[in-house]
Amino acid sequence: MNDAALEIQDLTVAYRNTPVLWDIDLDVPFGTLAAIVGPNGAGKTTLIKAVQGLVRPAAGNILVFGKPYRAQRALVGYVPQRGSVDWDFPTNVLDVVLMGLYGRIGWFKRPGGQQRKRALAAIEQVGMLSCASRQISQLSGGQQQRVFLARALVQDAQLYLMDEPFQGVDATTEKAIVALLKHMKSDGKTVIAVHHDLQTVQAYFDWVTLLNVRKMAAGPVDEVFTPENLHQTYGGGVAGPGSQLAEIDDPGDRG
Amino acid sequence: MGAFQRDILLIAATVAAACALPGVFLVLRRMAMISDAISHAILFGIALAFLVVQSVHSPLLILGAALTGVLTVALSEWLRNTRLIKQDAAIGLAFPLLFSIGVILLNRYASNVHIDIDVVLLGELAFAPFNRLIIGGVNVAPLSLAVMGGILLLNVFFIGTFYKELKLSTFDPALAAALGFAPVALHYALMALVSITAVGAFDAVGAILVVALMIAPPATAYLLTDRLPRMILLSVGVGILSAVCGFYFALWLDASISGAMALAAGFFFLLAFLLAPDKGMLAALVRNARNRWAFAETMLAIHLLQHEGQPEEAAESRVDHLYKHFRWGERFARRVVVRAERHGVLQLSEGRLRLESRGRVLAQRQLGLTPADPKARDH
Numbered sequence: 001m002n003d004a005a006l007e008i009q010d011l012t013v014a015y016r017n018t019p020v021l022w023d024i025d026l027d028v029p030f031g032t033l034a035a036i037v038g039p040n041g042a043g044k045t046t047l048i049k050a051v052q053g054l055v056r057p058a059a060g061n062i063l064v065f066g067k068p069y070r071a072q073r074a075l076v077g078y079v080p081q082r083g084s085v086d087w088d089f090p091t092n093v094l095d096v097v098l099m100g101l102y103g104r105i106g107w108f109k110r111p112g113g114q115q116r117k118r119a120l121a122a123i124e125q126v127g128m129l130s131c132a133s134r135q136i137s138q139l140s141g142g143q144q145q146r147v148f149l150a151r152a153l154v155q156d157a158q159l160y161l162m163d164e165p166f167q168g169v170d171a172t173t174e175k176a177i178v179a180l181l182k183h184m185k186s187d188g189k190t191v192i193a194v195h196h197d198l199q200t201v202q203a204y205f206d207w208v209t210l211l212n213v214r215k216m217a218a219g220p221v222d223e224v225f226t227p228e229n230l231h232q233t234y235g236g237g238v239a240g241p242g243s244q245l246a247e248i249d250d251p252g253d254r255g
Numbered sequence: 256m257g258a259f260q261r262d263i264l265l266i267a268a269t270v271a272a273a274c275a276l277p278g279v280f281l282v283l284r285r286m287a288m289i290s291d292a293i294s295h296a297i298l299f300g301i302a303l304a305f306l307v308v309q310s311v312h313s314p315l316l317i318l319g320a321a322l323t324g325v326l327t328v329a330l331s332e333w334l335r336n337t338r339l340i341k342q343d344a345a346i347g348l349a350f351p352l353l354f355s356i357g358v359i360l361l362n363r364y365a366s367n368v369h370i371d372i373d374v375v376l377l378g379e380l381a382f383a384p385f386n387r388l389i390i391g392g393v394n395v396a397p398l399s400l401a402v403m404g405g406i407l408l409l410n411v412f413f414i415g416t417f418y419k420e421l422k423l424s425t426f427d428p429a430l431a432a433a434l435g436f437a438p439v440a441l442h443y444a445l446m447a448l449v450s451i452t453a454v455g456a457f458d459a460v461g462a463i464l465v466v467a468l469m470i471a472p473p474a475t476a477y478l479l480t481d482r483l484p485r486m487i488l489l490s491v492g493v494g495i496l497s498a499v500c501g502f503y504f505a506l507w508l509d510a511s512i513s514g515a516m517a518l519a520a521g522f523f524f525l526l527a528f529l530l531a532p533d534k535g536m537l538a539a540l541v542r543n544a545r546n547r548w549a550f551a552e553t554m555l556a557i558h559l560l561q562h563e564g565q566p567e568e569a570a571e572s573r574v575d576h577l578y579k580h581f582r583w584g585e586r587f588a589r590r591v592v593v594r595a596e597r598h599g600v601l602q603l604s605e606g607r608l609r610l611e612s613r614g615r616v617l618a619q620r621q622l623g624l625t626p627a628d629p630k631a632r633d634h
Contacts, residue, residue, distance in 0.1 A: 016338065052433040070435075078433050089283065089426045090481045099423050103434035110419060135481040 004063075005030045005159050005190035006051065011060030013046050020046045022214045024060070028192055028207065033185050035195040035204070035221075038211035039234050044194040045081070047211065048161045052078060064159060073103060077157030079148045081164055087137050093147050094132045097123055100151035122154040123147075127176055142173030149180060160184065162193040166200075178204055201225055264502050266400050267516060270459045271468050271494035273407040276414055277449045278469035279490050282477060283425050288343075289328065290469040292350035293446065294453040294462040296327040298357030301454060306364055317454050324450020325443055327353055406455040413448055414487070417441065422483060460513035467517035468494060475524045478531040493523050551583075551591045556600050556618040559610040572608045 008026040012019060021043040028034045036044045049055045051062055053069055064072040077100070097119040098111045105111055111119075123132050126146040131139065139147065145165060152160055166174055181191055181204065195201060201208055201221060208225050210216040210233040217229040281287050300323030304316045327349050334345035414421065424431035424438035431438040449469070456465045476489035501516030508515065529536050555577075562571040570576065577588040592608065595601050600614035610618070 049429075054429055054432055073433070073435055076433070078430060080427065080429050084429060085427045086283075086285075090477065090483045090486050091422070091426065092482070096426070099427065099430065102419060102423055102436065105419075107420065107436075108416060137481070 003030045004028060005032075005065060006192065007061075007063040007066075008047075008051075009061040009063075011047075011050060011062065012058045013043065013050055013055055013060075014058045019213060021050070021057075024211075024215050026209060026215055026218055028190065028209075030190055031185065031188055032190055032207040033181055033205045034190070034192045034207040034209065035201050036192065036209045036211055037195050037198065037201060037233075038216075042212040042233075044211055045163055048163055048192070048194060051161060052076065074155075075158040077152035077155040077160040079152045079160065079162040079165055082141065082144050082148065082167060084163075087139070087144060089136065092133050092135055093123060093128060093139070094119055096136060096147055097150045097154055100154040103155065119150070119154050122150040125153055126150045126180065140170070142169040145169045145173060146176070149177065153180075158189060160189060160191045160193075162191065164194050164196060166195065166197065198230070260506075262400065263512065264499065266403060266459055267498040267502055267512065268495045269400060269403040269407055270456045271472070271498035271516065271520075272491045273403060273410055273452050274456055274465060274468035275472040275490040275494035276407075276410040276487065277445060277452055278473040279476070279483075279487050280414075280421060280425055280445055281449065282470060282473040287466075287470045287474075288346065289446070290449055290453070291463075291466045292327055292331070292346050293324040293450050294457070294465045296350040296353040296357075297323045297450055297454050297457070298462065299323050299353035299360075300326075300357075300450075301457075302357040302360035302365065306360065317451055320454035321447045321450045323353060324453065325447050328443070328446045403455050403459070406452055410448060410452060413444070417444075421445070460516065464513045464517040467520050468497070471517070471520035471524045472497060475520075475527045478524075478527040478534045481533075494520070497523055548591065548594055551587075552595045552598065552600055553617060553621055554581075555591060555595055555608070556610060556614040557621060559601060559608055560615060560618040560622075563610060569607070574603070574606050574608060 004027040006026070006028040008024050011021055011024040011026075013021040024047065036047060038044055046055055050057050050060075051064070051069060062069060064076060069076065094116070098115060100122070101111055101115045101119065105115065120129065120132060123129055126149050128143060128146050128150065131143065136144070136147065145167075149165065152162070165177055169177070181193075184191055185206075193205070195205070202225060206221055207219070208221045209218040210224065210229050212233045216233040217224045278290070281290055297320035300319035300321070301316050303323075304313065304319030308315050330352075331342070331345040331349040334340050334348060335342045340348070420431070420436050420441055423434075423436060424441050428438045431441075452469075453462070453465050456468065460468060472493040473486070473490040475493045476486045479489055480486050497520035498516050500522075501519040502512055504510075504519060505512040505515035527535065530538075532538060558581075559572060562568045565571075571580075574588065574592060577583050577592075578585055581588070583591070592601070592603055595614065596603055598613070599611050600617060601611055602609045
């Protein structure tokens with residue numbers, strides 16, 4: 001129990017009585033790189049949002065390092081889907097990365113030189129230092145993703161929740177992100193990422209949750225990522241009203 | 256300029272500055288039309304408060320307006336959350352309801368006072384100080400200025416205090432919520448601010464033109480800069496400039512001051528739309544034209560690279576091949592070749608094109624680029 005970074009007990013999330021997540025029980029052990037995979041509309045994004053209290057569950061208990069999320073905000077870093085924000089917003093890379101520190105800075109106070117230095121270090125870590133003062137609308141998709149990662153890194157969290165960090169990035173960025181994830185793991189961080197590409201699950205992650213409204217399987221990749229489990233998750237027979245679910249789940253899932 | 260005109264000008268400039276501040280965040284949140292809804296719906300709050308206190312100058316009117324503005328937004332969001340109605344229709348349902356109740360209340364119970372419907376819609380900047388001069392002498396006009404000045408200060412204070420929180424919750428509301436910055440509370444606070452500003456600006460420019468002053472200056476500033484602090488300052492500047500130009504324009508035409516102010520704001524937007532250094536139409540045209548040449552050059556380099564050292568090279572590298580197979584016009588093809596030669600991409604000798612090392616690098620880099628990032632090259 002104490003070695004779980006995230007514990008989810010009996011989590012059900014529904015939009016208008018249509019279940020998006022049905023009675024999820026899930027423990028993600030400390031220090032893992034954990035993937036959440038499942039078909040469109042499986043509730044992957046909703047699961048990550050529920051952990052941070054961004055959607056209200058119909059039932060369920062969620063503990064981050066043994067306590068409710070509200071008490072552990074400083075320990076959780078968030079990398080939303082790239083398409084969830086307006087990249088034409090009038091700001092630059094450094095400013096967006098600084099936003100990761102707002103939680104520490106608290107209300108009213110402004111970021112100072114110390115925070116700027118930390119943000120620049122995080123930007124350097126994702127290989128974007130030369131773009132630090134660039135307007136964000138001029139970034140490529142891969143660069144946008146790196147900015148979001150730098151913003152999460154600067155939070156210096158223990159648990160990172162990432163929503164499709166590999167979505168639409170170029171090969172170079174993909175490699176850079178993988179290297180970063182391994183580095184985070186060696187630093188003792190726990191990473192939970194929604195992931196779409198089944199081909200790379202085994203190479204990138206060591207722990208996996210197969211999700212399709214219900215939890216189909218969860219555990220070490222070697223044990224759980226099997227053809228039978230995948231068939232059960234993606235094949236027919238599960239979640240009958242799948243098309244209906246796909247429509248309402250994860251408004252951000254389109255991108 | 257007489258004191259009377261100076262007062263009008265000062266009020267106009269203050270209204271414009273006060274409107275531009277919350278307007279910046281409305282524009283960035285894609286909620287521009289909410290200002291339209293709020294500026295109409297507050298009539299309900301004003302009418303109700305007026306019936307209670309029987310005065311048009313009570314602070315209770317501002318309070319009533321602020322509450323009604325928030326109510327309008329809450330009502331339209333509640334309607335949308337039922338998922339029976341889309342957001343735009345929800346707004347279109349919520350504010351006319353409150354506005355029409357306000358109209359009927361004023362018609363029925365307040366027909367003898369000078370809040371009438373024309374004033375509500377179009378304002379009466381020219382008459383407001385005049386009316387007060389008759390009642391109380393010189394001191395009254397500055398009082399109306401003081402109300403708007405107070406609202407301006409409130410807006411400056413609010414945005415100055417919550418700048419970081421407003422920026423975060425506008426750019427990424429999910430992160431704002433995850434970090435515990437109460438984006439919903441901030442959202443409603445901003446809506447209250449818009450309502451208070453609208454009720455203050457009401458007297459001067461009316462419910463319809465208030466929208467112009469809230470949206471046009473920030474939309475103009477948005478085209479002129481890509482930094483938020485500069486956008487805020489520019490919005491205020493453009494707003495004040497619109498007020499001043501509109502005032503003199505109205506004087507010259509002997510027409511409605513509020514109308515002229517809104518027209519000036521629209522004119523400045525048009526200027527920015529056409530001429531903004533980076534995002535304007537003209538800049539885009541120039542950029543497109545330049546990209547067209549650069550793209551043609553790259554295309555040519557790639558073509559030459561593909562056939563380099565191949566048996567068909569002799570035929571493929573002839574300039575007249577470009578007219579036939581590329582279907583380029585002769586003049587265009589010649590200009591592309593001349594430019595490419597000047598840039599060291601290729602060399603022309605005896606009607607045949609030979610790739611230079613720079614052209615080879617250009618072509619290889621283009622071909623080696625992973626297709627994953629269409630956005631980076633998308634201009």
